[in-house]
Amino acid sequence: MDPRLERILQSRRDFLTTTASGLGGLALTSMLLQEGVLAHADEPLPKVENPLAPKAPHFAAKAKNCIFIFMAGAPSQIDLFDPKPKLNELDGQPLPESMTENVRFAFIQKETAVIRGCHRTFAPYGQCGMELSDLLPHIGTCADDIALIRSMHTDAFNHHPGQLMMNTGVMTFGRPVMGSWITYGLGSESQNLPGYVVLSAGRGTTGGASNWSSGFLPSTHQGVLFRNQGDPVLHLSSPANLPHDCQRLGLDAIRDLNQMRFQKTQDPEILSRVATYELAGRMQLEAPELIDFSKETPETLEAYGISRSEGEKWKPLRSGGPDEFQTFSSNCLLARRLVERGVRFINIYHATWDHHEDIDERLPFNCMMCDQPIAALIKDLKPRGLLDSTLVVWGGEFGRTPLGENRAGFRKPNTGRDHHPFAFSMWMAGGGVKGGQVLGKTDDIGWSIVEDPIHVNDFHATLLHLFGIDHERLTYRYQGRDFRLTDVAGKVVHKLLA
Numbered sequence: 001m002d003p004r005l006e007r008i009l010q011s012r013r014d015f016l017t018t019t020a021s022g023l024g025g026l027a028l029t030s031m032l033l034q035e036g037v038l039a040h041a042d043e044p045l046p047k048v049e050n051p052l053a054p055k056a057p058h059f060a061a062k063a064k065n066c067i068f069i070f071m072a073g074a075p076s077q078i079d080l081f082d083p084k085p086k087l088n089e090l091d092g093q094p095l096p097e098s099m100t101e102n103v104r105f106a107f108i109q110k111e112t113a114v115i116r117g118c119h120r121t122f123a124p125y126g127q128c129g130m131e132l133s134d135l136l137p138h139i140g141t142c143a144d145d146i147a148l149i150r151s152m153h154t155d156a157f158n159h160h161p162g163q164l165m166m167n168t169g170v171m172t173f174g175r176p177v178m179g180s181w182i183t184y185g186l187g188s189e190s191q192n193l194p195g196y197v198v199l200s201a202g203r204g205t206t207g208g209a210s211n212w213s214s215g216f217l218p219s220t221h222q223g224v225l226f227r228n229q230g231d232p233v234l235h236l237s238s239p240a241n242l243p244h245d246c247q248r249l250g251l252d253a254i255r256d257l258n259q260m261r262f263q264k265t266q267d268p269e270i271l272s273r274v275a276t277y278e279l280a281g282r283m284q285l286e287a288p289e290l291i292d293f294s295k296e297t298p299e300t301l302e303a304y305g306i307s308r309s310e311g312e313k314w315k316p317l318r319s320g321g322p323d324e325f326q327t328f329s330s331n332c333l334l335a336r337r338l339v340e341r342g343v344r345f346i347n348i349y350h351a352t353w354d355h356h357e358d359i360d361e362r363l364p365f366n367c368m369m370c371d372q373p374i375a376a377l378i379k380d381l382k383p384r385g386l387l388d389s390t391l392v393v394w395g396g397e398f399g400r401t402p403l404g405e406n407r408a409g410f411r412k413p414n415t416g417r418d419h420h421p422f423a424f425s426m427w428m429a430g431g432g433v434k435g436g437q438v439l440g441k442t443d444d445i446g447w448s449i450v451e452d453p454i455h456v457n458d459f460h461a462t463l464l465h466l467f468g469i470d471h472e473r474l475t476y477r478y479q480g481r482d483f484r485l486t487d488v489a490g491k492v493v494h495k496l497l498a
Contacts, residue, residue, distance in 0.1 A: 051220045052195045054187040057468025062432020062498070063391040064189070065339045066182065066463070067346045069374060071366075072163060072205040073354030076400035076417055077425035078446045079363055080133045082150045083122040086444040087402055091117035095403065099447065106157055106419040107356065107407040115445065116404035116414055119360055128436035135367035138375035144436040145378060145387070147496050148427045151440020151449045154398050154456045157421045159354065162397030163207035168215070169460055169485050176215035176476075178460065179345035181485045182467060183221045185474045189342035192286035194224040197338055199331040200349040201228070202320035212347060216478040223347060226334075228327050290337055293330075303376040305329045310369070317365040319352050325369050332373035336380050339390050353396055356405045357416040378429055391431025391466055399424025402445045423449045426459070432466045434498040454493055461490035466497070 078084055092114050100110050122131045126143030139146075156162035161171040168175040176184070179196040188195025198212045205211055212223025262270040293301065301307070308325040310318065318324055328350060335346045350370065355362050374394065381387040398421040404414030423442045429435060441451035461471040464485065471490055475482040 050187075051218060052183060052188045054189055055185065057186060058470045058473055059468050061466070061468025062389070063430075063466040063468075064389040065342075065344055065346070065386075066179075066391040066393065066431065066467075067335045067339065067348065067377070068178065068393045069348045069350075069370075069395075070163075070166075070205075070211075071350055071353045071370075071394070071396040072202075072207075073159065073352035074162070074396045074398045074400060074419060074424070075353045075366075076355060076359060076363060077150070077423075078118050078400060078402060078417070079120050079359065080136060080367070081148060081425035081427070082442060082446050083131050083133075084118060084402070084442075084444065084446045087115060087446070088117040090115045090445065095447075104157060105401070107405060108401065108403055108418045109406055109408060112406055113403045114406075114414065115402055116417060126436060128438075130436070130438055133367075135364055136371050138371045142375050142378045142429065145382070145429045146427045146435055147429070147433045148425065148438045149440055149454055149459075149496075150423075150425050150438060150442060151452050151454050152395070152399075152424045152426050152456070152459065153449060153453055154421045154424075156398065157419045159206040159397060159419075160210075162419075162421070163205060163211055165456055166395070166397050167207070167211050169457055169487050169490075173210060174213075174215050175483070176217045176221065176485070177212055177223065178463065178485065179212065179223050179347060180214040180217050180221040181474060182464070182469075183344050184217050184476065185464075185469050186344060186467060188344045190344070191342070193290070193338065193341055193343050195343060196221065196223045196345045196347075197343050198223040198225045198347045198349065199228075199334060200225065201324055201327040201331055202350040203352050204320075205349050205351050211349070216483070217476060223345075228323075228330075286341070290341065291334065293333065296333070300333070300376075300380065303372075303380070304333045305372045305376070306333065308372075310365070317362055319366075320350075328369050329373040332377045333380075336377060336384075336386070339381070339386055340384075355400070355416045356407075356418065357410065357412045359400075359416040381430065387430035389431060391433065391463070392429045393426065393463075394428075395426030396424075399446075402447055423447065428496065432498050433496055437495075439493070439495055452493075452495070455489065457486045457490035458493055460485050462493045462496055465492045 078087065094114050100113070120133045120135060122133055123140070124130065125132055125140035128144055130140075130143040130146065130148060132140045132143065154162060154165050156165045156171050164173070164175070165171050167177040183195040196212070209225070212225065214220075214222035258270050261267075293306065306326065306329050308329060310322075310325045320327070328348075331348050335348060338346050350366075353363075353366055378387065378392060381390055381392070398419055400417035401420040403418065405416045405418050406413045423446060439452055440449065440454060442448065443450050464471045464474060471484060471486045471492075475484045477483075
């Protein structure tokens with residue numbers, strides 16, 4: 001249609017929503033200028049505040065940073081942290097029907113399921129005498145710094161819902177994870193790096209990016225996944241032959257445009273965009289030094305096992321390529337360096353620990369990969385004075401059954417274990433945690449909790465408490481109601497606190 005004709009045929013509604021409202025807008029703008037509410041066009045735009053600026057906690061905090069080591073796939077607590085001699089006595093026997101009749105399994109066929117014994121040996125470690133598997137000799141040397149929880153339980157019995165539950169407090173998509181909630185509540189002390197960083201090794205998690213999503217929180221609080229090779233973040237390096245001054249001018253122009261748009265729309269995501277551009281510019285200077293281990297002592301590199309290789313013997317058991325050992329070791333050292341630079345929350349993910357079969361071969365491989373560097377991380381933080389303020393957490397989405405895996409058509413029945421949400425183990429160290437203790441107890445076969453049950457929501461409430469945050473006060477209004485990490489549950493486990 002001819003534009004002139006289109007203007008002639010303009011409807012009354014179009015007029016009211018364009019011309020008339022525009023005239024009204026001019027009048028309103030004039031009044032706001034007179035009142036000093038709006039700045040004149042020739043005045044500088046107000047500076048957008050950094051959404052990750054440090055904030056005060058609700059009360060005095062013990063923890064300032066967190067390194068959460070997430071073993072995706074669900075490690076077997078029975079073979080690592082919770083010795084059950086009774087299992088070997090009952091090996092090959094079925095459980096009473098009363099124990100399984102109302103239980104839902106991921107894969108186990110109830111009619112033919114039998115108990116699977118544990119082929120590991122356990123020994124006491126540290127002055128506290130904490131019993132740990134022979135697969136964790138290095139972590140055992142840190143026993144007096146560790147609070148081992150043997151009575152965790154969750155609502156999920158499959159991996160993706162379980163990972164969402166452990167990270168967000170519920171089993172549904174779209175909710176913020178722990179790291180996002182903590183940076184939302186406290187900001188970050190790092191000026192040149194993200195407040196929340198994610199490191200990965202192995203095959204990759206079932207939940208993928210939903211495990212470090214900011215959900216409905218501003219995207220500034222989302223975890224930033226660092227790569228294992230090259231630049232930590234894709235396209236972080238400046239293009240060749242691009243002068244720094246020229247790039248700075250471009251960032252300034254983008255910032256001004258975004259600020260103008262924010263003044264018009266008041267959309268908080270624009271603030272996140274401005275902060276992200278500015279952070280990316282600063283990261284170009286900080287990141288190369290962050291990943292440069294050349295100034296670390298040979299003793300430190302050796303302790304973490306940076307140059308380790310799993311060798312050809314373990315090749316069939318690899319879950320993430322030939323450099324899996326080296327990648328995980330590097331991630332542990334990188335986590336310490338991130339803490340030193342003020343990064344608030346660091347996730348280290350490794351997959352997979354989903355041992356439905358060949359657990360006696362695959363579990364030793366995974367433990368050999370992680371045992372040494374995790375112990376080195378704790379021992380490295382401690383003399384630097386960082387362990388007191390850095391919370392180190394080890395865990396997965398749930399545990400494994402005392403029953404052997406026997407799904408129909410399975411290649412190697414009863415060589416592994418199925419998913420078990422009713423009782424599993426995690427541990428915490430540093431950051432205000434009372435180390436050298438075992439909390440909670442399960443029955444003789446590790447099926448049910450008989451003492452001090454701790455739900456995932458209780459764990460989250462305790463973690464936030466260590467950061468000086470009241471889990472009932474850390475809320476975000478979305479779609480008409482206030483949300484929180486612990487949803488409508490959660491209680492602080494005071495026995496874990498130093």
